[in-house]
Amino acid sequence: xxxxxxxxxxxxxxxxxxxxxxxxxxxxxxxxxxxxxxxxxxxxxxxxxxxxxxxxxxxxxxxxxxxxxxxxxxxxxxxxxxxxxxxxxxxxxxxxxxxxxxxxxxxxxxxxxxxxxxxxxxxxxxxxxxxxxxxxxxxxxxxxxxxxxxxxxxxxxxxxxxxxxxxxxxxxxxxxxxxxxxxxxxxxxxxxxxxxxxxxxxxxxxxxxxxxxxxxxxxxxxxxxxxxxxxxxxxxxxxxxxxxxxxxxxxxxxxxxxxxxxxxxxxxxxxxxxxxxxxxxxxxxxxxxxxxxxxxxxxxxxxxxxxxxxxxxxxxxxxxxxxxxxxxxxxxxxxxxxxxxxxxxxxxxxxxxxxxxxxxxxxxxxxxxxxxxxxxxxxx
Ligand code: CAA
Ligand code: FAD
Numbered sequence: 443x444x445x446x447x448x449x450x451x452x453x454x455x456x457x458x459x460x461x462x463x464x465x466x467x468x469x470x471x472x473x474x475x476x477x478x479x480x481x482x483x484x485x486x487x488x489x490x491x492x493x494x495x496x497x498x499x500x501x502x503x504x505x506x507x508x509x510x511x512x513x514x515x516x517x518x519x520x521x522x523x524x525x526x527x528x529x530x531x532x533x534x535x536x537x538x539x540x541x542x543x544x545x546x547x548x549x550x551x552x553x554x555x556x557x558x559x560x561x562x563x564x565x566x567x568x569x570x571x572x573x574x575x576x577x578x579x580x581x582x583x584x585x586x587x588x589x590x591x592x593x594x595x596x597x598x599x600x601x602x603x604x605x606x607x608x609x610x611x612x613x614x615x616x617x618x619x620x621x622x623x624x625x626x627x628x629x630x631x632x633x634x635x636x637x638x639x640x641x642x643x644x645x646x647x648x649x650x651x652x653x654x655x656x657x658x659x660x661x662x663x664x665x666x667x668x669x670x671x672x673x674x675x676x677x678x679x680x681x682x683x684x685x686x687x688x689x690x691x692x693x694x695x696x697x698x699x700x701x702x703x704x705x706x707x708x709x710x711x712x713x714x715x716x717x718x719x720x721x722x723x724x725x726x727x728x729x730x731x732x733x734x735x736x737x738x739x740x741x742x743x744x745x746x747x748x749x750x751x752x753x754x755x756x757x758x759x760x761x762x763x764x765x766x767x768x769x770x771x772x773x774x775x776x777x778x779x780x781x782x783x784x785x786x787x788x789x790x791x792x793x794x795x796x797x798x799x800x801x802x803x804x805x806x807x808x809x810x811x812x813x814x815x816x817x818x819x820x821x822x
Contacts, residue, residue, distance in 0.1 A: 501541065511690070685806065702789070
């Protein structure tokens with residue numbers, strides 16, 4: 443077993459760290475405040491290869507492994523979790539899904555532009571009444587011969603207002619249940635497709651989350667991903683990889699808050715010494731350091747399994763479950779270490795605390811991760 447990162451991994455980690463410090467940190471408070479999508483920064487992320495990290499260079503990707511992706515996600519999430527969710531959806535849900543299961547034509551037409559960030563993508567599974575219970579899709583895709591007629595609503599879609607390409611799960615044959623669901627590639631300008639209102643969120647406020655409406659949208663048959671009825675399995679397989687991305691986002695939020703807490707604990711003095719030297723504060727830092735280390739190892743293990751072609755469904759769910767709890771706990775404690783200063787925006791930790799919460803909810807709530815893990819444990 444080798445715990446050492448390669449030279450290439452270290453370079454990618456450094457590049458992501460530099461990008462986060464130089465390009466994301468300035469303005470992150472203002473973007474959060476104004477719910478402003480980081481358009482310029484996303485463009486630069488594309489130029490640096492962060493939006494198609496694992497995509498084969500023949501489709502314009504950076505051709506890197508999932509470990510590199512975890513390292514970059516951690517660094518970017520330390521500073522701006524809104525930017526990192528945009529990155530995560532594009533990389534692990536949209537690009538990976540298309541590369542793994544799409545046709546050559548779909549890859550030429552969509553993946554090549556998604557991998558460079560020329561356009562960005564969205565993944566549309568959730569509906570107003572189908573979140574955790576994802577098989578109960580109400581959106582329909584009626585088979586009309588050469589095309590599907592798409593009708594229904596999607597909810598909570600990340601990149602909803604800024605994407606050009608949408609992977610939409612919809613029910614074609616209700617009688618077949620989840621085996622009747624298809625994933626269709628929908629383009630922004632297809633007639634009958636409308637982007638609904640932007641959600642006003644507690645955290646990751648720089649990312650744009652929208653509802654989407656489809657009314658008699660004609661989607662050509664060649665835009666279906668995989669065989670007829672493969673849509674639900676597609677969503678599940680893609681989400682397994684996506685959960686490594688969100689686990690790494692949670693890890694980054696936690697380690698960002700931890701680094702700020704350590705810095706502050708060395709600077710702030712009470713009762714004649716640095717607060718970190720009071721055991722009550724020092725022990726908090728010790729817990730944070732230990733739990734973050736465990737979360738990082740879990741993210742890297744899941745990534746390693748994926749890179750080596752092994753099953754990683756259970757391990758990615760475990761990484762997300764654990765890292766998201768660590769993000770929540772660490773950020774709450776980081777605010778505490780900062781005292782009153784932690785409660786104001788200037789010190790960043792309150793934003794990280796608000797951002798942390800979503801990692802326990804999206805790409806499957808913590809309860810859903812426990813369902814995935816317990817089923818795997820019982821099947822072993
Ligand atoms: N890989 C392949 N197939 C899988 C699979 C996997 N990891 N997991 C399940 N399946 C298959 C099953 O084998 C089954 O197919 P068969 O009957 O043909 O064998 C089918 O999918 C249905 O599986 P279940 O019977 O287990 O379905 P279920 O109704 O019990 O639900 C669930 C399973 C795990 C709870 C699932 O519904 C789920 O993951 N829910 C959460 C949804 C979610 O994560 N949404 C995230 C939206 S995207 C997002 O959130 C992005 C973002 O924020 C940034
Ligand atoms: P529900 O499924 O109604 O769950 C409510 C509560 O009940 C939760 O605590 C849940 O854990 C619990 N619960 C439900 N079923 C069970 C059970 N069987 N056992 C135990 N507890 C259970 N979706 C997309 O498709 N694409 C996106 O890009 C996307 N981005 C998002 C961005 C944001 C900011 C948000 C808030 C959501 C996003 N989502 C996206 C949707 C997200 O994946 C869902 O919100 C999530 O899966 C939960 O679904 P729900 O909100 O319907 O909650």
